[in-house]
Amino acid sequence: MAARVDLDGKPIKPLTICMIGAGGFIGSHLCEKLMAETPHKVLALDVYSDKIKHLLEPAGAHPWSDRIQFHRLNIKNDSRLEGLIKMSDLTINLAAICTPADYNTRPLDTIYSNFIDALPVVKYCSENNKRLIHFSTCEVYGKTIGSFLPKDSPLRKEPEYFVLKEDESPCIFGPIEKQRWSYACAKQLIERLIYAEGAENGLEFTIVRPFNWIGPRMDFIPGIDGPSEGVPRVLACFSNNLLRHEPLKLVDGGVSQRTFVYIKDAIEAVMLMIENPARANGHIFNVGNPNNEVTVRQLAEMMTDVYSKVSGEPSLEEPTVDVSSQEFYGAGYDDSDKRIPDMTIINKQLGWDPKTSLWDLLESTLTYQHRTYAEAMKQAIAKPAAN
Ligand SMILES: NC(=O)c1ccc[n+]([C@@H]2O[C@H](COP(=O)([O-])OP(=O)(O)OC[C@H]3O[C@@H](n4cnc5c(N)ncnc54)[C@H](O)[C@@H]3O)[C@@H](O)[C@H]2O)c1
Numbered sequence: 028m029a030a031r032v033d034l035d036g037k038p039i040k041p042l043t044i045c046m047i048g049a050g051g052f053i054g055s056h057l058c059e060k061l062m063a064e065t066p067h068k069v070l071a072l073d074v075y076s077d078k079i080k081h082l083l084e085p086a087g088a089h090p091w092s093d094r095i096q097f098h099r100l101n102i103k104n105d106s107r108l109e110g111l112i113k114m115s116d117l118t119i120n121l122a123a124i125c126t127p128a129d130y131n132t133r134p135l136d137t138i139y140s141n142f143i144d145a146l147p148v149v150k151y152c153s154e155n156n157k158r159l160i161h162f163s164t165c166e167v168y169g170k171t172i173g174s175f176l177p178k179d180s181p182l183r184k185e186p187e188y189f190v191l192k193e194d195e196s197p198c199i200f201g202p203i204e205k206q207r208w209s210y211a212c213a214k215q216l217i218e219r220l221i222y223a224e225g226a227e228n229g230l231e232f233t234i235v236r237p238f239n240w241i242g243p244r245m246d247f248i249p250g251i252d253g254p255s256e257g258v259p260r261v262l263a264c265f266s267n268n269l270l271r272h273e274p275l276k277l278v279d280g281g282v283s284q285r286t287f288v289y290i291k292d293a294i295e296a297v298m299l300m301i302e303n304p305a306r307a308n309g310h311i312f313n314v315g316n317p318n319n320e321v322t323v324r325q326l327a328e329m330m331t332d333v334y335s336k337v338s339g340e341p342s343l344e345e346p347t348v349d350v351s352s353q354e355f356y357g358a359g360y361d362d363s364d365k366r367i368p369d370m371t372i373i374n375k376q377l378g379w380d381p382k383t384s385l386w387d388l389l390e391s392t393l394t395y396q397h398r399t400y401a402e403a404m405k406q407a408i409a410k411p412a413a414n
């Protein structure tokens with residue numbers, strides 16, 4: 028493997044990385060990239076390993092086998108955590124409950140997972156002088172300032188009323204009874220704590236705010252590789268509907284807007300943070316693709332078209348159906364109206380730009396979904412009839 032250099036042309040020394048939540052969607056892509064393209068070692072911590080099984084098994088069979096070690100543990104209650112952090116140069120914390128269906132129905136688990144359980148990780152990094160890359164969320168911005176203006180106000184079109192900037196935008200959440208915001212609020216407080224550890228105790232940290240990263244292995248398909256009654260994030264919900272040949276459910280009219288970024292583009296940004304500490308430390312980074320904005324309704328329409336193309340199956344005459352958030356998520360749901368990341372800081376510090384268009388990223392992701400799940404879905408649908 029050719030010697031790696033950082034953005035300033037300096038050689039990068041091989042690192043040992045303690046990756047907490049390595050078995051999840053983002054963790055699996057990050058592990059893949061680190062194994063295939065770098066000499067770094069990964070101590071992969073998670074309660075599940077299914078999504079990184081292909082990197083771990085068969086034992087000893089891959090060129091990277093001696094650079095990745097899986098530790099099955101729950102960071103809530105495992106005394107091995109501090110030792111693993113101490114053995115590493117860098118800790119990356121991805122562990123969290125991060126599906127909106129949980130925020131209003133399991134608010135205690137959500138707050139514990141995103142704040143309380145992250146506390147020891149921050150403490151061990153700070154006490155042992157270890158660098159921390161912590162995964163927060165774009166949800167810390169909450170709603171846009173523009174959403175509070177009258178519907179016909181021309182100011183709604185001015186970027187300063189909706190573009191989200193790390194060092195300027197306020198965090199605007201709904202009332203406490205809208206428990207949707209339990210996640211965003213817990214993430215905001217852990218960001219503030221990490222920032223304070225940096226300011227008062229010299230912790231070297233980087234905070235990542237992902238803006239709707241999507242791609243293969245995201246969440247689960249209900250009834251196939253996850254609970255039938257489970258509600259994953261929108262990519263997996265819509266994939267599930269498409270695989271079942273049922274209409275895609277639009278919550279409250281599908282008017283909310285999101286910017287989607289391809290997981291493989293986003294992972295490039297994380298790699299730059301890992302390998303350029305001098306440029307990344309002390310910063311909070313938006314990581315998203317401001318060019319890929321759609322309403323949820325437009326996303327549903329595009330996914331329907333792309334799926335029909337990659338599966339060769341015609342789409343339904345009525346491809347979407349409206350559903351209220353009360354019915355879909357239950358009481359206490361609320362929504363972010365619009366999420367456009369400002370890219371100035373990540374551009375300046377790391378020179379990163381996303382590349383993949385929404386159509387292209389949906390095409391590769393839905394090709395994966397079709398290849399991975401279509402057959403299992405056919406069998407699952409046929410089963411009840413056979414009984
Ligand atoms: N995917 C996105 O676009 C996105 C957007 C915003 C924020 N994030 C943040 O990025 C991080 C990773 O997200 P993801 O999409 O990969 O989610 P994910 O659910 O796929 O991954 C999280 C992983 O953490 C593990 N985990 C949770 N609690 C744990 C515990 N107590 N002990 C050990 N392991 C535990 C889970 O088993 C899971 O494998 C989260 O912090 C999330 O809030 C992701």
Ligand SMILES: O=C(O)[C@H]1O[C@H](OP(=O)(O)OP(=O)(O)OC[C@H]2O[C@@H](n3ccc(=O)[nH]c3=O)[C@H](O)[C@@H]2O)[C@H](O)[C@@H](O)[C@@H]1O
Pocket residue numbers: 125126127163164165166210237238239240259260261262264265276277278279281283285323362363
């Ligand atoms: O991915 C992110 O950047 C962050 O945002 C997500 O929040 P959100 O975008 O609201 O989550 P999704 O479940 O992907 O929903 C997106 C939109 O689609 C809508 N939706 C979802 C599912 C569905 O079947 N139909 C539908 O209309 C939701 O109401 C919402 O407006 C999650 O909170 C986190 O994963 C993360 O922190």
